[in-house]
Amino acid sequence: MNDEVPNIRMISSDTQPAPHGYALWEFTGHDWMLKKDASVAGAIPGKPPRSPGLFKGQIRAVPSVTIS
Amino acid sequence: MPSQIKMTARTPESCQFRQTIDDAALYRCDVLSALLMGDLQDGTVVSEDVCKACCRLFEPSTRDLNPVIASLVWSRVSEALTDELSLNNSERSERLSKLLQFAESNIPVVLGDENDLPVFPKQFETQRQIPVGRIHESLPELVEVGQQINDWAVGVTTAARRIPTLELCLTSLAAAGWQRPKLFIDGDLQLPRPALALPQTVRYPTTGAWSNYYHSLAELLETTRASFLMIVQDDAWWPTQLPVRQYLEQIHWPSCDRFIVSAYCCANDTSPIAGWRQYGDIWKYGAVALIFSRSAAAAFISDPVVSSYGKEQFAGIDSIIGEWAERNRIPLFIPTPSLVQHIGDVSTLWRTARAVGVRRASRFIGDELVLPVAD
Numbered sequence: 001m002n003d004e005v006p007n008i009r010m011i012s013s014d015t016q017p018a019p020h021g022y023a024l025w026e027f028t029g030h031d032w033m034l035k036k037d038a039s040v041a042g043a044i045p046g047k048p049p050r051s052p053g054l055f056k057g058q059i060r061a062v063p064s065v066t067i068s
Numbered sequence: 069m070p071s072q073i074k075m076t077a078r079t080p081e082s083c084q085f086r087q088t089i090d091d092a093a094l095y096r097c098d099v100l101s102a103l104l105m106g107d108l109q110d111g112t113v114v115s116e117d118v119c120k121a122c123c124r125l126f127e128p129s130t131r132d133l134n135p136v137i138a139s140l141v142w143s144r145v146s147e148a149l150t151d152e153l154s155l156n157n158s159e160r161s162e163r164l165s166k167l168l169q170f171a172e173s174n175i176p177v178v179l180g181d182e183n184d185l186p187v188f189p190k191q192f193e194t195q196r197q198i199p200v201g202r203i204h205e206s207l208p209e210l211v212e213v214g215q216q217i218n219d220w221a222v223g224v225t226t227a228a229r230r231i232p233t234l235e236l237c238l239t240s241l242a243a244a245g246w247q248r249p250k251l252f253i254d255g256d257l258q259l260p261r262p263a264l265a266l267p268q269t270v271r272y273p274t275t276g277a278w279s280n281y282y283h284s285l286a287e288l289l290e291t292t293r294a295s296f297l298m299i300v301q302d303d304a305w306w307p308t309q310l311p312v313r314q315y316l317e318q319i320h321w322p323s324c325d326r327f328i329v330s331a332y333c334c335a336n337d338t339s340p341i342a343g344w345r346q347y348g349d350i351w352k353y354g355a356v357a358l359i360f361s362r363s364a365a366a367a368f369i370s371d372p373v374v375s376s377y378g379k380e381q382f383a384g385i386d387s388i389i390g391e392w393a394e395r396n397r398i399p400l401f402i403p404t405p406s407l408v409q410h411i412g413d414v415s416t417l418w419r420t421a422r423a424v425g426v427r428r429a430s431r432f433i434g435d436e437l438v439l440p441v442a443d
Contacts, residue, residue, distance in 0.1 A: 022177045026143065035146070049180045055117040059139040061177040 020064040027053025032060070039064035080119035085128075095119060102130045103141055103167065107153065111144035138174035145171065179335075197243075200314045202437050207403055209319035210344040217329070217359065218317050221294035222246050223284045226302035227254040227277065233411055234302045235260035244306035245313025246298075252284035278377060281385050285360065286369045298359045304332070305411040307434025312407055316359075319344075326364040327399045328389070332356035333406040338431050347400045351390035357408045358389070364398055371396070405431035 023045030024036040032048035039045060043064040053060070080086060085098040093116065100112040118136060125134040133141065145168045148154060154161040224241070226234045239262055241249060250267045253259075255274030269287060271280060281299060288297045306312055312331070321327065334353040339345060360368065368374055374392050393400050409432045 024142070024172070024175070047180045054121040055115060055136075057118075057140060057143045058121070058136070059142050059175055060180075061172075061175045062180045063177055 020066055022061045022063050025049060025060045025062060027056060027058040027060070029053075029056040035059065037064075042066055079123055080116065083119060083123060086119060089113065097137075097140075099128050099130060099133075099137055100140060100144075103133075103137075104144055108144055108148055111140070111148075114140065133171060133174040135175055138171045141171035142168060142175065197311055198309050198437055200311045200318065203310055203312070203315040203433065204318070206342060206433055206437055207315075207405065207407070208343045210346070210401060211320050211322055214320035214323050216317060216320055217296045219295040220246070220298060220313075221288045221292040221296070222249040222298045222300065223252050223288050224249045224300045224302055225252045225254070225277070225280050225284050226257065227274065227280065228257050232260065233305075235262055236411065237300065237302045237304050237306075238262045238266070240306035240308050241300060241304070243308035245311055249300065250284075250288070252280055252287070254280040278385055278388070281355070282369070282374070282377070285365055289362070289365050289369060295362050296359050297362065297365045298331075298357065299355070300357045301355065303411050304356045305409040305434070307407070307409075307432070307437070310433065310437060316407075321401070322399070324399060325361065326367055326396075327361050327401065328364055328393060329359040330354070330357065330400060330402045331359065331407040332410060333402045333404055333431070334410070337402055337404075338406075339404040342404055344401050344403050347402055350394045351400050351402070352384070352387045354410060355384075355386040355389055356410050367396065367398070368392055403433075405433040405436055407433055409434060 019040075020043035021039035023034060023039060025032040025048045026035045027033075027049075032053070034045060034048070037045050043066045046062045046065045049060045049062060080095075087096040087098065089096050091113075094113050095116075096112050097114050097118075100114070101109065104111050118140065122128065122134060122136040125136060126132075128134045128137040145164050149161060149164050149168065154164060222241075224234075224237060226237075234257075238249070238260070242262070248266060250269070251259075251263055253268055253270045254277070255272060269284070271283070275283070285297060285299055288294070288299075316329075316331075321329070330351075332354050336353055337347070337351075368389070371392055373395075374388060377388060390400070392398070
């Protein structure tokens with residue numbers, strides 16, 4: 001098995017659906033806990049995933065939002 | 069009898085990466101073991117729930133994580149980065165930070181009310197057709213008087229994928245009205261049964277997604293006299309219950325010589341009002357199924373900027389087409405709801421681009437027009 005960690009280039013227009021950044025949420029087994037806020041300046045994390053996770057420790061990336 | 073396509077699904081029991089351990093309810097994952105080297109081996113043990121979630125997705129590797137594996141790596145590594153070992157060992161900390169970044173890049177950013185673990189359907193069924201009038205009601209035409217599309221050349225571009233979609237694409241395309249597209253195959257590919265009898269061009273060795281797209285359109289232009297040329301990517305899923313071709317041949321388009329029609333509309337471009345519209349900005353999301361007027365195709369193929377892109381082109385096909393259309397003021401029309409769904413789990417072009425979030429059609433006419441159960 002190849003254990004090299006490649007540098008992935010996220011260049012496609014399709015792979016940048018979060019102009020305001022994003023937040024990472026972790027499923028604790030019961031609810032979603034904010035683990036990382038990667039929002040751009042002026043933005044805040046959006047709401048956590050609506051559906052429960054499929055397993056404890058699942059991470060979801062959700063687009064951040066701006067408040068007008 | 070409706071035709072049926074069965075896909076072979078991965079299961080936890082058949083997973084080549086799953087190893088049993090002493091605890092009957094837990095397993096060791098070889099992919100995690102290879103990624104979490106050394107002192108993080110405790111993090112390679114997973115539950116049945118994890119295996120089930122992982123098997124809903126494409127098979128992961130250490131270079132290409134699916135969101136389940138990416139989740140686990142991210143969790144394990146972010147925790148390890150705060151432990152005493154990392155705090156006292158900059159080399160370890162640097163290695164783990166790089167791994168964390170890699171894992172994070174493999175977790176798709178998806179709206180909170182969407183699923184980032186797309187389920188690849190095990191079976192599609194070709195249904196009886198709904199009358200074309202229902203499409204007209206759901207997707208009104210842009211103009212009532214104008215030219216019509218009635219003379220087609222259709223090509224399907226395809227290449228190897230982790231989860232093959234070509235069979236689904238061709239079967240649904242045939243049900244929607246196009247039974248004999250030309251296949252443009254990039255590289256070595258084992259063809260599914262519906263593809264065997266179709267005309268084909270094979271490029272070997274692999275030329276890349278952009279090159280295959282460009283040369284496929286050029287070949288249709290050179291070898292046919294069709295007034296309209298449609299290029300469909302192999303991860304397009306057409307509504308099998310709807311006569312989409314008949315509908316597209318009945319509606320009207322503004323009387324301009326050069327234009328493009330996208331049968332696909334991604335979530336980002338979906339309009340609050342159903343109907344066709346001319347795209348008002350630089351179009352860039354989803355060359356899933358594009359119809360070029362012959363003049364537009366000829367201008368596109370001969371454009372010096374477009375034709376200068378080579379195999380190592382790192383802009384998306386859609387971005388190139390959108391930029392060219394904007395530069396040359398070529399109108400591009402898109403529908404709401406989308407006439408086609410994007411089912412590709414992973415693009416043949418971009419290793420980490422998945423058909424989730426904005427890359428799916430949030431309104432797909434195949435979901436909106438269905439036969440009643442009692443019908």
